[in-house]
Amino acid sequence: MQSKMSINGVDVVRLNETVDSIMNDPGLARCRFQATNRWVNGGHNRSSIHGFYAAGQTISHSKDFTHEIDEPPLLLGEDLGANPVEYLLSALSGCLTSSLIYHAAAQGVTIDEVESTLEGDLDLRGFLGLTDQVRNGYDNIRVNFRIRSGAPQEKLDELVQLAQARSPVFDIVTNPVRVEVKAQKIKESMH
Amino acid sequence: MQSKMSINGVDVVRLNETVDSIMNDPGLARCRFQATNRWVNGGHNRSSIHGFYAAGQTISHSKDFTHEIDEPPLLLGEDLGANPVEYLLSALSGCLTSSLIYHAAAQGVTIDEVESTLEGDLDLRGFLGLTDQVRNGYDNIRVNFRIRSGAPQEKLDELVQLAQARSPVFDIVTNPVRVEVKAQKIKESMH
Numbered sequence A, B: 001m002q003s004k005m006s007i008n009g010v011d012v013v014r015l016n017e018t019v020d021s022i023m024n025d026p027g028l029a030r031c032r033f034q035a036t037n038r039w040v041n042g043g044h045n046r047s048s049i050h051g052f053y054a055a056g057q058t059i060s061h062s063k064d065f066t067h068e069i070d071e072p073p074l075l076l077g078e079d080l081g082a083n084p085v086e087y088l089l090s091a092l093s094g095c096l097t098s099s100l101i102y103h104a105a106a107q108g109v110t111i112d113e114v115e116s117t118l119e120g121d122l123d124l125r126g127f128l129g130l131t132d133q134v135r136n137g138y139d140n141i142r143v144n145f146r147i148r149s150g151a152p153q154e155k156l157d158e159l160v161q162l163a164q165a166r167s168p169v170f171d172i173v174t175n176p177v178r179v180e181v182k183a184q185k186i187k188e189s190m191h
Helices: A012-024 A084-106 A153-166 A168-174 B012-024 B084-106 B153-166 B168-174
Strands: A030-041 A044-054 A057-069 A113-123 A140-148 A178-185 B030-041 B044-054 B057-069 B113-123 B140-148 B178-186
Touching: A012 A084, A030 B084, A044 B084, A057 A084, A057 B084, A084 A113, A084 A140, A084 A153, A084 A168, A084 B030, A084 B044, A084 B057, A084 B084, A084 B168, A140 A153, A153 B178, A168 B084, A168 B168, A168 B178, A178 B153, A178 B168, B012 B084, B057 B084, B084 B113, B084 B140, B084 B153, B084 B168, B140 B153
Parallel strands: A140 B178, A178 B140
Antiparallel strands: A030 A044, A030 B113, A044 A057, A113 A140, A113 B030, B030 B044, B044 B057, B113 B140
16 A cells, blocks of 8 residues: 655655665765756857756656746846846755755645745856956845744744755855866867 | 947947946946745745846846746656756856856857756755765766867867856855845735
8 A cells, every 4th residue: 555645745755765765775865967058149048957867877857947048138138038147046946945845844844835035146247357356156145935834933943944954055055066167179060 | 320249149349338337337237136936836836037136227037037946756746847956057057158158259259159068966865964974965066068169279278267267156156155044924825
C-alpha cells in the first residue's frame, strides 16, 4: 500500500524517505544543475534548461525550460525578457519560498498563502567601470514576506529563519561561490 | 540628425551618451530592481517582474514577465518550471554574456556568436540540514564559453576577463551580498 501524506502540497512521506535514503548513502545527495545560454543580439540572450544529475542518475525535465533574457530600452535592450539581475531576484524569491514551504511541511505546519516582494539596489557605475567606490552587483536586497497561516507569529518567524538558514540560493547570494570561467574561440558557425 | 552606430546589436552612440550622463550626474546610475513572488503549491511558485527604478524614474517593462518556478518530481515537485538554482544559472549566464557583448561593442569588437554552458555542483544535505560539512548552495560553478569572432584569441580572453570583472550577477555570486528578510503574518486571504 502506498502511503501519501501531503502538507502544503509536499509529500512528506517521500520527503522522509528521501532523507533516509541520503542518510544511508550520502552520495545520493550530489546534484549537478546545468544551463546552456545562446546569445541572440545586443542584450538579448536565451538560457535553456534541459536536465540535471541527481541521485546517481542523469534526469531530463518534462520539457526544456527556456528563459528569454534581455534589457529594457533604457539599458539599450528591447525588453524581450527580464534582465539578469531580475532573474536573480526570481531565483532568490523562489528558493526562500520553497525552503519555507518544505521545512514547514517537514514540521507539520500548514501554510495557506505566501507572498514576497524583493528589491535590490544597484549602481550602474560598477558595470560601466566608472568608479571603484561601488560594487557591480546588488549593494543589498530586501525581502518582505507576507504569510497567511494558522500557526503563531513566532513559529512563522522561526520558519522564515530556517528558510534563510537552508535555502541554496540565499547561501549563494550571501556567501561567495567559486566560479571558473573558460573561453574557446570557434572558427565555424555553431548552428 | 540622429546618429546611430550599432555593434553587436548595441547602440554604442547611446551607450557613450549614457556614460556621459552618468559622469555628469552620478545619481542617474542608481537602480532598484524588483520582483513579487506568489506561492502556488508545494515547490511551485511564480515570480512576476513588473518594473524597476532607474535614471531617476520608475519604469514599467513593455509587459510583465512571469517566471514559473518548480522542482522536478525527484525533488518532490511537478516540474512546471526550472528550479531556483537553475534560474540562478540563467541569471549568471545572461549577465556574463551581456557584459561580454556590451564591453566588446564599447571597444568596437564585433562578435558573431556566443554560447555558454554552465554547471553547478550542489549537495542536497545542506538544504536538508543533514550535515554541517557541505554548504547549502553551489560548491562551485563552471562556465564554458564558445565564441565566434574575427578578433584574436587574446582579445577574446581579455573580453571574457572584463565580462567577469564587470558583470553584476558574477559579483553577486562570487562575493557576499547583504540580504534583509522580514516576515509579516496576515489574517485575511490576500487575493
